[in-house]
Every structure is written in C-alpha cells, then in structure tokens.
Amino acid sequence: MTTCYPKPGTVEISEGETLILEFNYSRIRHHTGVMGLFYILVADDLPKPMHTLRTVVETQDSIMVVTVLWAAVALIGVVAVIALAVHYQFKREGEDGYEAIGM
Incomplete structure (x- = not known):
C-alpha cells in the first residue's frame, strides 16, 4: 500500500475541474486494518x-543613481572642509604678525 501516489505537486487541478477517484481492491491479497480510509x-x-530581469535592472539602476548622488554629496563635503581649512590657515598666517620672506 502506498501512502502518496502520485507524488505531491505533480498533479494540477484547475478551478471547476471534476476530480475522479479510482480505487482497485483485490480480495485475493490479505489486508489488515481499515480498507476505506483515504x-x-x-x-x-x-x-x-x-x-x-527588467525589475532587477531597474532596481540596479536606482541603486546606482543613489550611490552616485551620495558620492557627489560626500565629494562636496570634502571640498568644503578643505576650503575651510585653507581659509582658516591663510587667516591665521595674517594674524601672526610675521611676514613671509619671499625670494
């Protein structure tokens, strides 16, 4: 006696389709237990x-755009920090009271 024939997932039943069950019983073989339980x-x-593929490509494109935007923001921030440091350095040199010796 098999417990699962056909294998699970191998039969597809559409909505409204009639399902026909067929049972073969032989009284020649000795059976124990309940015969009609299924x-x-x-x-x-x-x-x-x-x-x-299209959604994957679109997702990849949007990730690329966001990455480029964040890189641009970071670059602008680095340039601003460098500009402030240079400005501060020039301002500080003028307040020393020392003059640069130029040749």
Missing part, C-alpha cells in the same frame, strides 16, 4: 515572485 489534500499555488 484523504485528499488540496492547496492553492503559491504566488510567483515578481522578479523579472
């Missing part, structure tokens, strides 16, 4: 993932 498990298909 059950059918039916489940809906899982939804298919929406990942297509």
Whole structure:
C-alpha cells in the first residue's frame, strides 16, 4: 500500500475541474486494518515572485543613481572642509604678525 501516489505537486487541478477517484481492491491479497480510509489534500499555488530581469535592472539602476548622488554629496563635503581649512590657515598666517620672506 502506498501512502502518496502520485507524488505531491505533480498533479494540477484547475478551478471547476471534476476530480475522479479510482480505487482497485483485490480480495485475493490479505489486508489488515481499515480498507476505506483515504484523504485528499488540496492547496492553492503559491504566488510567483515578481522578479523579472527588467525589475532587477531597474532596481540596479536606482541603486546606482543613489550611490552616485551620495558620492557627489560626500565629494562636496570634502571640498568644503578643505576650503575651510585653507581659509582658516591663510587667516591665521595674517594674524601672526610675521611676514613671509619671499625670494
């Protein structure tokens, strides 16, 4: 006696389709236990993932745009810090009271 024939997931039943069950019983073979106990498990298909090549490419493009924008913001920040440091240095040199010796 098999407990699962056909294998799970191999048979698809459409909505409204008639399901016909066929049982073969032989009185020649000795059987023990209950002869008429059976059950059918039916489940809906899982939804298919929406990942297509186009969505992956679009996602990759949007990630690339965000990365470039963050890189630009970081570059502007670094340039601003350097400009402030240079400005502070020039301002400080003038307040020393010393004059640069130029040749």
